[in-house]
Structure formats: structure tokens, C-alpha cells
Amino acid sequence: MPKDTLTVTDNRTGKTYEIPIENGCIRTPDLRQIKTGSDDFGLMGYDPAFLNTANCKSAITFIDGDKGILEYRGYPIEQLAEKSSFLEVAYLLLKGELPTQKELENFTFNVTHHTLVHENIKSFIDGFRYDAHPMAMLGSTVAALSAFYPDAKNIKDARSREIQITRLIAKMPTLAAFSYRHAMGLPFVYPDNDLSYVANFLAMIKRIGTSAFKVHPTLEKALDVLFILHADHEQNCSTTSVRTVGSSQVDPYSAVAAGVGALYGPLHGGANEAVLRMLREIGSKANIPEFIKQVKGGEGEKKLMGFGHRVYKSYDPRAKVIKRVADEVFDVTGKNPLLEIALELERIALEDEYFVKRKLYPNVDFYSGLIYEAMGFQAEMFPVLFAIPRTVGWCAQWEEMVTDNEQKIARPRQVFTGAARRDYVAQDKRK
Ligand code: CMC
Numbered sequence: 001m002p003k004d005t006l007t008v009t010d011n012r013t014g015k016t017y018e019i020p021i022e023n024g025c026i027r028t029p030d031l032r033q034i035k036t037g038s039d040d041f042g043l044m045g046y047d048p049a050f051l052n053t054a055n056c057k058s059a060i061t062f063i064d065g066d067k068g069i070l071e072y073r074g075y076p077i078e079q080l081a082e083k084s085s086f087l088e089v090a091y092l093l094l095k096g097e098l099p100t101q102k103e104l105e106n107f108t109f110n111v112t113h114h115t116l117v118h119e120n121i122k123s124f125i126d127g128f129r130y131d132a133h134p135m136a137m138l139g140s141t142v143a144a145l146s147a148f149y150p151d152a153k154n155i156k157d158a159r160s161r162e163i164q165i166t167r168l169i170a171k172m173p174t175l176a177a178f179s180y181r182h183a184m185g186l187p188f189v190y191p192d193n194d195l196s197y198v199a200n201f202l203a204m205i206k207r208i209g210t211s212a213f214k215v216h217p218t219l220e221k222a223l224d225v226l227f228i229l230h231a232d233h234e235q236n237c238s239t240t241s242v243r244t245v246g247s248s249q250v251d252p253y254s255a256v257a258a259g260v261g262a263l264y265g266p267l268h269g270g271a272n273e274a275v276l277r278m279l280r281e282i283g284s285k286a287n288i289p290e291f292i293k294q295v296k297g298g299e300g301e302k303k304l305m306g307f308g309h310r311v312y313k314s315y316d317p318r319a320k321v322i323k324r325v326a327d328e329v330f331d332v333t334g335k336n337p338l339l340e341i342a343l344e345l346e347r348i349a350l351e352d353e354y355f356v357k358r359k360l361y362p363n364v365d366f367y368s369g370l371i372y373e374a375m376g377f378q379a380e381m382f383p384v385l386f387a388i389p390r391t392v393g394w395c396a397q398w399e400e401m402v403t404d405n406e407q408k409i410a411r412p413r414q415v416f417t418g419a420a421r422r423d424y425v426a427q428d429k430r431k
Helices: 028-033 077-083 086-095 101-112 119-126 134-148 158-184 197-206 217-230 237-246 252-264 271-282 285-297 317-333 338-351 353-357 365-374 379-402
Strands: 005-010 015-020 061-064 069-072
Touching (some): 015 028, 069 077, 069 086, 069 317, 077 217, 077 317, 086 217, 086 379, 101 158, 101 197, 119 158, 134 252, 158 197, 158 252, 197 217, 217 317, 217 365, 217 379, 237 252, 237 379, 271 285, 271 365, 271 379, 317 365, 365 379
Antiparallel strands (some): 005 015, 061 069
């Protein structure tokens, strides 16, 4: 009769242990009973970068990396990208179910009416130098919101959490646009409550001298789809950062600021910026074989940015949708000349044994930067464009973590490899 347990024999002692298996996991604290003697601490798991360690139970996002499946609350990403809208998806991720018309209207109203930021935030952003990276400004100003909303400390109160989450989702585009306008030396544009979430953001970015600026509906729809694709991706680096920082019971602005910091890195949300720089460096299709040779021979120093994923070992389903969106955007904006290089690079890489063997496929960032550039965004804004929608995922995951009775302050163990205890050496005796 099969049993949901794991039987382990410790060959150091000859003792056998039976450990329960639940949801395909063992609880690593169960290993602590495995000891060589009474003063032994007990067995631990060693898993740098959490390659095979689940840190939580989550009901929000499902990924099957081998099959290239991504679902939010059970709904396939392809269907949501085609049929839903970003704020509807935000509601779904946060509340678990698609909203009724009334629920969506209320949610949209609340988000729309929290988009303004305190006037002092403007002077805060003005304090940055002209060449400050917008992602650095975004991270700092989100963290600053913690000081503007002291009530956010009340994380045990469900209503307070809901208000902070609404504020975060609503104010993120405003902070992002203000950071952009500062970097461009342009005056800030205030939110316009008559516009959709995405159109309002684009208006705050693009409006100069006239309130008659109209966002092209194709570009509005394209960015809305991109926001849906980026809204959540289960326990990635930034989400884990939000959960880890949030587990200390700090307010959500501080936790989300940690997420922005993690997303800033070139291996995470900074990858689309890195893809553009890489495509520019390659310069022409003729230089691709040499570039691929350098990637393969470089002991990991040079990477094909926008390729590979910790979880997806087949085509990233988001990248498929993005390729379609790219065509629609380029019909309006004209083709990004770097597209030709990207398509050829993908073709060559997908046939190359190095990439095939390692199951390296284009990820969400391979084409998104090309779209953003065609829409007129500088590369520095790309991670910011990722952070706006990912705020929804961070908030949903934060809410789930705060209400999960099993969660405690995150505090991993270490394997100590330093010096054994020794006595202090006076300075004149040191070699
Ligand atoms: N180009 C060349 N080789 C690669 C690449 C790449 N983009 N990605 C992985 N490899 C190689 C890597 O060198 C290793 O080879 P070997 O087995 O010979 O040592 C093998 O493939 C396995 O890679 P890994 O580094 O163990 O994989 P990982 O799961 O630790 O890293 C990753 C995942 C996304 C950090 C990595 O694939 C990468 O750096 N990609 C480029 C950056 C990028 O596009 N990031 C965006 C990720 S998607 C958006 C997001 O979620 O933030």
C-alpha cells in the first residue's frame, strides 16, 4: 500500500526516519529530528537561491515551466490577455474571483480616485539629480509613501490593508510618470480622472503644453495587455523580497520598495533594458554569429539577455502574446529597426545546441523592450513599466502572506564556514 511518506536512513547512525509528504513536499523542519547525538543541531536543507524550496503556499498564480503554462487564479494568461483588462485582472489577483460589473466599477473608481500624491512628493523627486535613474527614484518615493501614510502600519486591519493596496496600485503610475518627467526635465502632469488607468499613465508621461493630448487606442490596449502579462509571476526574486521584508510586519510601502529594488536588477526586471543595449551592441544581423560565439565561450560572463528562465524550460507563454502585441504596435509606430536583429537572434539561438540543451527560450523581456522603445520610452523606463503592473502581484502576495497563519518572520539558516572561535589579538601582536 503506497504511503505519503519518505523513509530516510541516516548512514552516520544507521537510524531510519519516516517523514510525511504533503503537496509533493517534505517540511524541512522535520529533518531536524535527524541527529548524530544529543548535542547535534539536526539536519538542515542547504538550498542557495531557493532552487528547490517552497517558501509558502499560494493560491494566486500557477506556472508549469515545462509546459509553458501561466494562470492567474486558474485563468490562462492567453485568455486574460485577449479578453480582460488590467484593472479587472488586478481585482482577480487581489480578490481571487473575476469581478461583477458593479464590483469592477467600484474598484476602478477607487483606484482612479487615489492617483494623486501628496504635493511634498514632488519636492522629494525634485531633489534627485537630472541623471537619476527613474527606477531609483520610483523605489525611493514608494518607500517615502510609508512616511506619508502612518496608518499603513496597521497591517492586522483588513480595511487598512485594502486602502494601502488601492493607494499603491493607484499611485504607482503617478510616481513612475513623475520620475520620468523629472529625468526629462519636464513639468509634472497631474492624473486625469476621466482617463483609463493606462491612458492616464501615458498622458502623464506624454502631455506637453495641451490637455487635448489623445492616447492612441492601439497603444493604450497594447500597454494594458503588457500590464496584464506582468501583473504577477508567483515567487520570483522581487515577490520573494516583498514577502520577506513584509514578514517583519512592516508597512506595505516599505515591503513594495524592496520589490522595486529587486526588480531593478539586470537579471530580473532590468533585463528588457539589457536586451535593448545588447541588440544595439550587436548592431546588425551579420554580427549575430560572433555574438552567439562569445555567449557560448564566455563562462557565463556574457549572456543572451531576454533568454532563459528559472522556471520556464520551454517558450515563455508571455513572450508569445508579446510577439503578437509587437506587430499591432509596430503597425502604428513603424517597425523598430532592432526587431530584425531580435528575430534573427531568436531563430539562430533556438537552433543552437548550447541553447537547446539548456532549454533556453525567449522570456517576457526579449520583445517587451522593443515595444516600449517603439512607444517612445527610453530604456531606463523599462523596469519602471514592469514595476507598475507587478505592484498588483506584490500586493496580492503580501496580503496572502499577512493572512497566512503558517507564516512567520523570514529567517533562513546558514552553513557557517568562517573561523573557529579564537582569542582577540592586540594590534601590536598582529602580523
Ligand atoms: N544566455 C546564455 N546562457 C544562459 C542564459 C542566457 N540568457 N541563461 C542561462 N544560461 C546558461 C547558464 O550559463 C547555465 O549554463 P551551464 O549549465 O553551462 O552553467 C545554464 O544556462 C543554466 O542557467 P542558470 O544560470 O543556472 O539558470 P538560472 O535559473 O539560475 O537563471 C536567469 C535564470 C533568468 C537568471 C538566466 O537565464 C539569465 O540570466 N537570463 C538572462 C537575463 C534575463 O533575461 N532575465 C529575465 C528573466 S524573465 C523576467 C523576470 O522574471 O524577471
